Amino acid sequence: MSERWIADRMHNIDASGIRKVFDLAANMKDPINLSIGQPHFDTPDEVKESLFDAVRDGKNAYSQTQGIAPLREKLEARVAAEFGHADRQLFITSGTSGALMLTLSALVNPGDEVIVFDPYFVMYKHLTAMSGGKVVLIDTYPDFKIDVEKVRNAITDRTKLILFNSPSNPTGTVASAEEMKALAELAREKDVALLSDEIYRSFCYDDEFVSPAKWNEDTIVIDGFSKSHSMTGWRCGVVHGPAHVMQQMTKLQQFTFVCAPHPVQWAALSGR
Ligand SMILES: Cc1ncc(COP(=O)(O)O)c(C=O)c1O
Secondary structure, eight states: OOGGGSOGGGGGOOOHHHHHHHHHHHTSSSOOOOSSOOOSSOOOHHHHHHHHHHHHTTTTSOOOTTOOHHHHHHHHHHHHHHHOOTTEEEEEESHHHHHHHHHHHHHOOTTOEEEEEESOOTHHHHHHHHTTOEEEEEEOTTTTOOOHHHHHHHOOTTEEEEEEESSOTTTOOOOOHHHHHHHHHHHHHHTOEEEEEOTTGGGOOSSOOOOGGGTOTTOEEEEESTTTTTOTTTOOEEEEEEHHHHHHHHHHHHTTTOSSOHHHHHHHHHOO
C-alpha cells in the first residue's frame, strides 16, 4: 500500500484539532464530551414503537429516493403553510448532514467560495473542502451577531453559497429577524445561494423561530429529526428549496445515500 492511494481531496480535510482534543481527553479522569450535539432527552416512546412496528411490518426495503409519501406530504403541508412558495420542493435525506453534503456537492464548483459565520459547525469546513470550495469566514465575535455589511464586502465573483445556521451550533445564538431579512435580501441581490441550517429550530425558547426563507424564496432549508426527536443515530433529515436545485440533489441522493433509512422514515412520521 502506498500514499498514492489516498485522493488529494482527503488532504484538504484537516481533523488534527479534534484529534488533539480527544488525545488530551484520553488522559483525563471523567472528561465531559461537549463535542457531540446529543439532546438532553431520550427518543420519545411513540417514535420507538413506530420504528419497531415499521420493521415488523416489513418496511425494510429501499424506499423511494425522495422518501415515503406520507412523511413528505406531512412536511410539505407544514412548509407550504409557513412559506407558501410556489416553486418549493422537498425530499427526505439521510440526516441533515446528508442534506448538507448533497447541497454542497450540487452547488459548489472547485474554486468557488462559501461564506461561513465564525464560530461554525465543524462539518461546514470539511464538506466545503470535499466539494473543492473555499471557506470564507465572517467573524461574528464577540456577540455572534451577523454584520451584513461584512458579508457584502466578502462577496466576490466566486461566491456561490452562504451557509447560515440559527439557532447556532456552537454558540446557541438566535439571529434576529432584522439580521436574517438583511442577509436573505443581500443573497438575492447578489444572486448567491443561501443555505439555512435549521436543525435547532425547535430549540427557540424566547420567540418563535423565523427562517430567512421568509424573505428569499430561493433559500435552501435543511432540517432533521436528530435533535427534535433525539434520533441522532437513526439518520433522518429533510431539505426543501427551489425545484431545479432539489432535482439535482435528488439525482445525487439516488446514486449515493439511495434513500434515508426506510423504517426510520415511518418512525419520523409518528413524531410531532
Ligand atoms: C448545526 C448542525 N447542522 C447539522 C447537524 C447534523 O445533524 P444530523 O444528525 O441530522 O446529520 C448538526 C449535528 O450536530 C448540527 O449541529
